[in-house]
Amino acid sequence: MNLTQEPELSGLKERLQKAARTVRARALQMVYHAKLGHPGGDLSSADILTTLYLAILRIDPRNPSWPERDRFIMSKGHCSAALYATLAAAGLLGEQALQTFMEPLSLLNGHPDRNKVQGVEANTGPLGHGLPIATGCALAAKMQRASWRTFVLTGDGELQEGSNWEAALCAAHYGLDNLTLIVDRNRIQQGDFTEAIMRLDPLAEKWRAFGWLVVEANGHDYGDLLRVLGAVPHEKGKPTCVIAHTVKGRGVSFMENKPQWHHRVPLESELAAALEELMKGEL
């Protein structure tokens, strides 16, 4: 991918924008039909997921278990609707399957199962599992002197789990520059704003103190995401932490930055209004 060519870059951004709009719409439809889900986080992570799957990850949809593939760990497993919709956009999952989200015996559980869905690398849902797993993946690549990379997406509230900081120490200690953590910094967790529940700021300083190279980005700006994620590692011998500033509920005005949309299910009228906004919106 040569991002120095302006026309190519703007074409890519357009494709990502279109795909992310579809991911958002699909995720909201899935949550509405299942009457369960986490729409706020689905919407805040949609641009990050789309950028990863369509522009950054070296994966082969025809050979999902290719040993040399990049590993992506979706640590915030509760945002499975966005993940499944992105896997469909990347050709790893059939569009038809999305309609079975959380139905009895569906392969699409409320939280992803790697043994049922191709492209899923880890069974997540309980928080604080993804970063340790990603750390192990990155260590495996180092042991094998392989060039594949590991990316992991966590929530921000999720960072209150201590296991993340055990892994943070470990990844820095072993100099895992083939590991990139992306924090979906939407500043809202289940019960309230993160800073009201358990303060995380100053977050960048925490990661720097743990020995990581920290980059901040706008998690809804494809140019920013492509620039940051396309250039890892930013420093040899250090894992990268991308703090992606996002808006929970992004793309639907009445869902944006409201804690209740962490796991509220839209009414029929709300779904219709949301889809209309998405389709005519500038996103």
Next chain:
Amino acid sequence: MREGAAAAETFDCRISFASTLEEMAERDHRVCAVVNDSVGSTKLKGFRDRFPERFVNVGIAEQNMVGTSAGLATGGMIPFCCGASCFLTARSMEQVKVDLGYAKNNVKLCGMSSGMAYGELGPTHHSIEDLAWTRVIPNLTVIVPADPVETRAAMQWAKDHVGPVFLRLSRLPVPRLLPDSFVFVPGEAVTLRDGEDIALLANGVMVTRALDAAAGLHERGIEARVVNMSSMSPIDRDAVVRSAKETRGIVTVEEASIYGGLGGAVAEIVADEHPARVKRLGVPGVFAPTGSAEFLFEHFGLTAAGIEKAAMELLGKETAK
């Protein structure tokens, strides 16, 4: 103790564990080790020095140790994740359930110094709950080897098996019970002594004691069957049902809580398939008092004499000779 048993040479199964792991690492570049600052207690100094690039010390951080091991497996390695069983299982239980059992990651958990091996250090360092906790996790094979030969055989099986395994190991010296040609088969209990009066079902370091008890019972005219129940999950249901049908009662012996471990499993099986008298020997729902491992074994009746006494009582016989 049976005649002559005192003279039998005994072994620390960790030595067998460490040498087997080094051999496997030499032959298979996917084998790696993960420890939590437990190089000494896991006897893996040799492994660390020979294969430094495949040795990961995560520090004192068990959740990350198990999660990182799951990631190593996702990346194509075969990690042996080793630490004191009390911390390895309790501290990282959700990682064991989700990252290993549910996700079916190819990780071999090696719980060292399990049971009450840490004796005087107290209940914080005893791991008598680990069998109950791990036995209920689907996809996780749970093995409690009885001697150095079975330790080696179980590790060789575990390395070739694609899926999570929990090997519950001890530091307490035990004599060699099995022939070098022994091959571990999951879900297959091994009868070490025949008998139709009573069945002694044991695992781990208790198997030797059950054999000693059987020798004592023989002198009293009672023929005890001794079955090594090293494979806790899957468990050999047929061996348990046969013991229930063919003898007058079952004594289970384990260095673990009598709730949920071997005793619990055997009680479930006989209740389902062939009700029988069962006496469960182990730790009866208490935190152990202060004392050495051997003191605690005496305290809880986990000695040849204690097993003999339990067997006699189950059969309704006086224990005084």
